[in-house]
Amino acid sequence: MLAAPALDDRRFGLNRRVTLPGPLTLDGGASLSQIEIAYETYGTLDADGANAVLICHALTGDQHVASAHPRTGKPGWWTRMVGEGKPIDPARHFIVCANVLGSCMGTSGPASIDPATGVPFAMRFPVITLRDMVRAQALLLDHLGIWNLAAVVGGSMGGMQVLEWAATYPARVRSAVVIASAARHSAQNIAFHEVGRQAVMADPNWRGGQYYESKEGPSAGLAVARMAAHITYLSEAGLTDKFGRRLQARESKTFGFDADFQVESYLRHQGLSFVDRFDANSYLYITRAMDYFDLAEEHGGRLADAFRGSKTRFCLVSFDSDWLYPTAESRAIVHALNASGAAASFVELSAPFGHDSFLLDVPELFRVVDGFLRAAA
Amino acid sequence: MLAAPALDDRRFGLNRRVTLPGPLTLDGGASLSQIEIAYETYGTLDADGANAVLICHALTGDQHVASAHPRTGKPGWWTRMVGEGKPIDPARHFIVCANVLGSCMGTSGPASIDPATGVPFAMRFPVITLRDMVRAQALLLDHLGIWNLAAVVGGSMGGMQVLEWAATYPARVRSAVVIASAARHSAQNIAFHEVGRQAVMADPNWRGGQYYESKEGPSAGLAVARMAAHITYLSEAGLTDKFGRRLQARESKTFGFDADFQVESYLRHQGLSFVDRFDANSYLYITRAMDYFDLAEEHGGRLADAFRGSKTRFCLVSFDSDWLYPTAESRAIVHALNASGAAASFVELSAPFGHDSFLLDVPELFRVVDGFLRAAA
Known part of the structure; x- marks a missing residue:
């Protein structure tokens, strides 16, 4: 050997x-x-x-x-x-x-x-x-x-x-x-990935993928993509156990558009922390590879x-x-x-x-x- | 009477x-x-x-x-x-x-x-x-x-x-x-709606909601929101029956980022046609009302x-x-x-x-x- x-x-x-x-x-x-x-x-x-x-x-x-x-x-x-x-x-x-x-x-x-x-x-x-x-x-x-x-x-x-x-x-x-x-x-599966890709590509900072020399990449779009994907990684029951309809530290609803529910701020955090560690174009390429995957074919x-x-x-x-x-x-x-x-x-x-x-x-x-x-x- | x-x-x-x-x-x-x-x-x-x-x-x-x-x-x-x-x-x-x-x-x-x-x-x-x-x-x-x-x-x-x-x-x-x-x-439910709201609010054309006097509203963000929501309106089996992994009219994969699969172009169409008939801020307000809904509470x-x-x-x-x-x-x-x-x-x-x-x-x-x-x- x-x-x-x-x-x-x-x-x-x-x-x-x-x-x-x-x-x-x-x-x-x-x-x-x-x-x-x-x-x-x-x-x-x-x-x-x-x-x-x-x-x-x-x-x-x-x-x-x-x-x-x-x-x-x-x-x-x-x-x-x-x-x-x-x-x-x-x-x-x-x-x-x-x-x-x-x-x-x-x-x-x-x-x-x-x-x-x-x-x-x-x-x-x-x-x-x-x-x-x-x-x-x-x-x-x-x-x-x-x-x-x-x-x-x-x-x-x-x-x-x-x-x-x-x-x-x-x-x-x-x-x-x-x-x-x-x-x-x-x-x-393809549909969820397509939403994520569209979220990235809709971000004007994506610039057709040419953002590496820019100050700003498509962080907002990538965060939205991650948020949508993240929901698919969890079960409905798991989300209910973890967050239910619990509000943030505040005692009652704010009647505004801040993250009132814990599940909202959790998701926002998932989106924001993801963009610090991942390249938006890589997200496009790897989701595409997954969507193309069909071993029988x-x-x-x-x-x-x-x-x-x-x-x-x-x-x-x-x-x-x-x-x-x-x-x-x-x-x-x-x-x-x-x-x-x-x-x-x-x-x-x-x-x-x-x-x-x-x-x-x-x-x-x-x-x-x-x-x-x-x-x- | x-x-x-x-x-x-x-x-x-x-x-x-x-x-x-x-x-x-x-x-x-x-x-x-x-x-x-x-x-x-x-x-x-x-x-x-x-x-x-x-x-x-x-x-x-x-x-x-x-x-x-x-x-x-x-x-x-x-x-x-x-x-x-x-x-x-x-x-x-x-x-x-x-x-x-x-x-x-x-x-x-x-x-x-x-x-x-x-x-x-x-x-x-x-x-x-x-x-x-x-x-x-x-x-x-x-x-x-x-x-x-x-x-x-x-x-x-x-x-x-x-x-x-x-x-x-x-x-x-x-x-x-x-x-x-x-x-x-x-x-x-809240999580999916929050993704949609973040997609709208991440669109620079949203401008904090003050887009009514602008040429462009947050169409791209609203389209992404609609795409994500639309997936939740359909069943996995229904999507499979309707589209499966069928490709567009093309005979084979393009190895690019156009809509290769029928389900992709269907979703893109759903997103684009929605923005012609719906106001992005209304989408924020109504999803918020739904998330707040808890009749027992x-x-x-x-x-x-x-x-x-x-x-x-x-x-x-x-x-x-x-x-x-x-x-x-x-x-x-x-x-x-x-x-x-x-x-x-x-x-x-x-x-x-x-x-x-x-x-x-x-x-x-x-x-x-x-x-x-x-x-x-």
Whole structure:
């Protein structure tokens, strides 16, 4: 197998970034002459390279799965899943998480400098797909000397990448964990994303995407986009439990347009804090990639054909309160896996948090993933 | 009882408008010195005045319930319910529908001229409640010489007004038909409305509401608000049936940001056509009134107390695919009516169209309302 990497291998660790030679040909027909990828690794790669786990992040996620976010200072976004004593444990696993293509945390995206012009791509960045994201990750793994993955794991858009990994590189993926996800974007999913894109593009500060040299970006539009999306990440019951119709500190309604209800100020905060950490054009590109995602369509219209002959073991998890990617979407994937003869386990968990359950305190999720990964190992 | 009005009573007919003397004291403490109300009537008031039916419209509705909209030329918004041979029939009923307070189709609202200043109120218009809307309608009915209503009927925000009518003027309402509605706005309802308001107010052309003298109003923001709201009016299954992931006339994805999917161009069209017919500030005021709506809170926290001793007969209808005001909201109203001893019938209808089912071709709805109104007569 592979030679064990030196312990001081400078490719490994936190806050890594690499420029990989291209060209990377994209599903849309364009190609990138080179690809920068920002990533992190945790733990040590086994001598036989068999303990590598790739984690795929969601729409607005990043590579800081278990380390502090450099801009917000907040802990990693999946410290419940990744860390000492957790289902994905650097004491046992060699963990890789890379910022996806099109994003804004160091990997090539619309805010990157176009080598051909010396200025940011902006909307000249090619439209990408989830498969393009996965191809870029595969190039990174080649660079890291990792051929085979013990597991690819992700929730939401991360789960879509896991499916693409299993479909595109079946020989490289021993097990696949797909949480709160879907094999294609529904009309309602597309509709919500389109609202967000229109909110960004309606902001005069968006300037056709050419705002990188301006004092002001399309913050107001991006905040509105985030607010709309955020509602879809939560359940109606969860919002009611958390906020109900409770007013802000004030004792009664103001009969004005300030945030009277706690849920209003919560949403406004979600919108405003998002624009500090995310690039509006990246939001356009990644939502577009998600809307284009339809794994069955990529395989002649039959989802089972995406997994035909696959030796990968699959674990699917959905949440009963998730109305963005409801259980029926996971079930459709399981049916396709069964039809293709692939090994699949599936559980719908009860959790009150809606789609965001995969990020939150749902102990059963971590037990399920831990059990699956140990059994698969 | 009342004297029968002359057949050529100029108060009655299409496209009526009246200025009623105030002051009308509002729930927020402010008062309006006079109130303009735009309304329509259909049919003839019986000699004993017993056949009057008031129809209450929804958020972006208007008084043109069964006549062509003056700006769009489209037929009235509820010609399935109101018309010859329909459940509410001008051959039998004297039908009144008024544009709600705060709206923009002729009734006093933020676009109206403030008599104190001679310029449009804009955001100096007082924040109103659903009860204020109903109080203004009561003034109109006084003006029309209608004391007693055979029925008050409405869907969505119209249904909320029906509930307010029954709670505020129980002696005037013989029967009440509440369709696809709720007795309060949930946290999720408020959240979606807040996204819409922020979209409007983020548009630089909104100018703090002072756009009436400008060439451009906040069209882009209002269109985004409408797009987000429109998704909540439809069901996921309905969107999938209607659009699925079908592309526009083009044969394949464009790998760009034009509307590739039919659902995208449909939503864009919904947003754009809305701004031609609706005032952005009215959208702010009416959504605010809906978010403030909590009938239990107005009655000491107990919804049943809103109907205590009521002689009104209630008919409630919900739709199984309505996730904006789901069946549970109607059921909570029915429980309160039962607890208060009021007569209530309730049915959940199966229809694929989501919240908008009350406006669409659901024959069972019209049978239910027809049967109820005939039994109540």
